[in-house]
Amino acid sequence: MVSLSTNIPYFPDTLSENLPGDIIFDIFSRLPVKSLCRFKCLSKPMYSMLHNPNFIKKHINRAMMKDPSMLLRTEFRLYTAEEDEKWSKVRKLKVPFAQSLEKIQISGSCNGLLCISDQRRNEDIFIYNPSTGVHRKLPAPVFDIPTIESTCFTSSLGFGFHENEYKLLRSIYLYDKPFENIESYECEARMYSFSTNNWRKIGEIPFHIFSRAAIMFRNNFVWKASRGIVRGMSVPVVAFDLDREEFWEVPRPEIVNPRQGEIEVGVFKEHFSIYHMWKGDRVDIWTMKEFGVEQSWRKLFVIRPKLTMDEGFLYLKPLLVMRNGKILIEMREGKLILYDPRTKIATDFKIRGAPIWFQMTSFVDSLVSPFTTRAENESG
Amino acid sequence: MSSSIASSSSSSSSSSKKEKKISLKTSDGEVFEVEEPVAMQLEIVRSFFADNEDVTEQTVMPLPNVSTAAMHGILEYCRAHEEFRRRMPEAAPEEEVRAFEAGYVDRKSNEELKEMILAANYLNISKLLDFLTGVAAKRIENKSVEYVRAFFGVENDFTPEEEANLRREYEWAFEGVDED
Numbered sequence: 001m002v003s004l005s006t007n008i009p010y011f012p013d014t015l016s017e018n019l020p021g022d023i024i025f026d027i028f029s030r031l032p033v034k035s036l037c038r039f040k041c042l043s044k045p046m047y048s049m050l051h052n053p054n055f056i057k058k059h060i061n062r063a064m065m066k067d068p069s070m071l072l073r074t075e076f077r078l079y080t081a082e083e084d085e086k087w088s089k090v091r092k093l094k095v096p097f098a099q100s101l102e103k104i105q106i107s108g109s110c111n112g113l114l115c116i117s118d119q120r121r122n123e124d125i126f127i128y129n130p131s132t133g134v135h136r137k138l139p140a141p142v143f144d145i146p147t148i149e150s151t152c153f154t155s156s157l158g159f160g161f162h163e164n165e166y167k168l169l170r171s172i173y174l175y176d177k178p179f180e181n182i183e184s185y186e187c188e189a190r191m192y193s194f195s196t197n198n199w200r201k202i203g204e205i206p207f208h209i210f211s212r213a214a215i216m217f218r219n220n221f222v223w224k225a226s227r228g229i230v231r232g233m234s235v236p237v238v239a240f241d242l243d244r245e246e247f248w249e250v251p252r253p254e255i256v257n258p259r260q261g262e263i264e265v266g267v268f269k270e271h272f273s274i275y276h277m278w279k280g281d282r283v284d285i286w287t288m289k290e291f292g293v294e295q296s297w298r299k300l301f302v303i304r305p306k307l308t309m310d311e312g313f314l315y316l317k318p319l320l321v322m323r324n325g326k327i328l329i330e331m332r333e334g335k336l337i338l339y340d341p342r343t344k345i346a347t348d349f350k351i352r353g354a355p356i357w358f359q360m361t362s363f364v365d366s367l368v369s370p371f372t373t374r375a376e377n378e379s380g
Numbered sequence: 381m382s383s384s385i386a387s388s389s390s391s392s393s394s395s396s397k398k399e400k401k402i403s404l405k406t407s408d409g410e411v412f413e414v415e416e417p418v419a420m421q422l423e424i425v426r427s428f429f430a431d432n433e434d435v436t437e438q439t440v441m442p443l444p445n446v447s448t449a450a451m452h453g454i455l456e457y458c459r460a461h462e463e464f465r466r467r468m469p470e471a472a473p474e475e476e477v478r479a480f481e482a483g484y485v486d487r488k489s490n491e492e493l494k495e496m497i498l499a500a501n502y503l504n505i506s507k508l509l510d511f512l513t514g515v516a517a518k519r520i521e522n523k524s525v526e527y528v529r530a531f532f533g534v535e536n537d538f539t540p541e542e543e544a545n546l547r548r549e550y551e552w553a554f555e556g557v558d559e560d
Contacts, residue, residue, distance in 0.1 A: 016532035016533055017532065017533025017534070017535075018532060019498065019532060026513045027517050030513065031517055031520070031521055034552075034553050035521050035522070035553070037550040038525060038553040038554055038557070039528060040546055040550060041525055041538060041546040041547055042528060042529055042534050042536070043534050043536055043538065044537050044538060046534060047546075089556075091552070091555075133552075
């Protein structure tokens with residue numbers, strides 16, 4: 001727990017008639033962003049406290065100790081669901097820039113900011129705080145290889161916080177030789193940094209990354225990639241090391257019969273993990289105790305819920321571990337279950353007011369602004 | 381069974397000294413005789429007795445910033461936590477602690493809550509202060525701007541036009557607010 005007596009910046013006692021400034025600071029740092037946006041009109045001193053970088057930092061540090069908020073995405077709309085006992089605070093977001101997107105794509109979530117792009121083109125990239133509604137459009141990257149509409153290309157993104165600023169990596173592949181090995185396609189990667197506001201060329205990518213959004217783990221972006229064609233295709237796990245600015249392949253665990261089902265990369269209890277999702281109701285959770293070290297792979301446990309409901313689904317996809325140790329799992333779009341590893345019982349996870357069909361991304365409820373180059377939330 | 385063993389072993393030293401008491405005097409002159417382990421949760425008391433060599437068991441420590449009413453609330457909380465600690469020194473019985481804290485705070489008005497926050501801050505009881513500021517946050521979370529201004533005694537120094545602009549800008553944040 002954070003002690004109140006240490007590391008509190010000075011706030012004037014004029015904020016309130018009856019409580020000292022540092023106590024007001026502490027009470028407000030516990031509130032959800034929606035309440036704070038309302039309380040901006042309490043008074044001018046309160047307004048400036050709520051915009052103070054130390055306050056924003058304290059607030060996000062507290063928010064990170066709670067379960068994250070959830071962003072529900074349908075094809076054209078975004079909703080948020082905030083934690084309360086019933087997950088009933090669903091709010092439809094007014095996203096002014098969404099109209100310019102053909103299909104909303106969430107390409108990353110980091111410290112309260114989301115990276116939003118277009119699923120088809122990925123031309124327009126926005127950094128968006130769903131709690132405050134503040135957004136910023138990034139300048140379009142210019143690539144050396146052609147990205148005109150008649151050429152067919154895919155792209156993937158990585159969004160994260162590194163060396164005290166937000167970074168974005170975008171890579172594109174040009175599909176001009178449809179029947180050849182995908183590794184022969186032309187590709188290019190560029191990195192955007194918030195402080196310089198430009199896209200710097202990183203070079204070629206020795207892998208074919210096909211998942212659009214990376215996860216961030218210890219100064220690395222990590223994606224699923226593909227190698228070979230059709231029958232001979234395998235799914236390597238690829239990382240980009242932000243310190244060395246190099247792509248590398250993360251060794252995979254020896255998964256028995258990997259053709260059964262799918263894999264997904266994730267972070268499970270602070271370790272880099274691979275979820276091996278079998279067809280049906282079984283997921284094996286593999287964690288890498290030491291990131292990058294092949295021998296450190298361990299099969300942590302197997303999720304195999306006793307399902308009482310008869311649901312049509314392909315496989316179970318773990319989304320996040322809640323603070324009470326239960327695992328939130330997606331059965332299919334719009335259908336979530338909460339799995340208790342101790343009892344192996346899964347219960348329906350209902351979000352009251354949610355759309356019937358959605359995909360979920362978690363985010364931290366924070367006041368962090370996409371216009372701040374040096375973010376308020378550096379740890380410490 | 382296990383709890384009785386734990387409590388007898390942990391209290392053996394204090395019971396041999398016939399449960400030492402510490403006298404604390406509130407702003408309105410009342411003297412509280414407080415069991416030592418409970419009083420030591422008040423950091424200001426602990427450091428007073430640790431730093432002053434000439435204090436004796438008969439010393440009455442004055443606490444000029446704490447009212448009798450607030451002192452009753454503070455001691456109720458500290459005694460309950462001392463009891464939890466005595467029974468289960470390794471890990472507090474979470475469910476029980478939560479149930480106690482919920483019942484404890486339900487009986488407190490907003491005025492009492494603020495008075496106790498000030499007292500806990502002055503007496504430097506970080507655990508209680510952390511708990512009480514969390515309670516205050518829960519109480520105002522869904523409330524209106526007017527309610528929160530009254531709660532903290534905040535003087536509105538915005539012009540009507542400035543305030544109207546802010547309310548427009550954050551219109552969505554005013555939806556679903558509880559009645560005062």
